[in-house]
Amino acid sequence: SQQGEEDPQALSIQEGENATMNCSYKTSINNLQWYRQNSGRGLVHLILIRSNEREKHSGRLRVTLDTSKKSSSLLITASRAADTASYFCATADNYGQNFVFGPGTRLSVLP
């Protein structure tokens, strides 16, 4: 299985602080994606980073990818209470045959 694994499982921070979540995977990938899920509802795509990319930004989000370590990190800067959610990484292998989600990180941003 090339399932991504996130750490920490849960993270609690104060509004305005930065939140960093990490994802590790086991095999070669085509791309890695991050998703947010609010209160057990549908997932919302945040950002996609391809295997030949090392860093991407989108608003307050910064994603890095280290293929040598088979890991990625998601940084949310200046967090807000509305960022409270579960965050999942998902990986697609080189053949596009598998799209696998990690266990997720539950982020709580306290006002």
Added chain:
Amino acid sequence: SAVISQKPSRDICQRGTSLTIQCQVDSQVTMMFWYRQQPGQSLTLIATANQGSEATYESGFVIDKFPISRPNLTFSTLTVSNMSPEDSSIYLCSVGGGRLDTEAFFGQGTRLTVV
């Protein structure tokens, strides 16, 4: 992008009964995906639904338990059959995703509780 309408949003069902979940996409798509998310867990792919052919099931999931229909390129249903409390989960349909090197779009999910 794609907008997916999924219903019901939640249901409470008696064990031994079946529930059919519907997903409608606002555009034609070749593949639709069904996921299960058990309480506090991540998403696990149940099956891939292609129009005009039988669904492809992942290991651990069988057609008798989770029959899927895909009558056209914008619609699919998943039935959870002969339910037991262990089937209590969130079920999500999706289009796109890593298989196509694109982002995935999800329905809002169906929160199923079996009593």
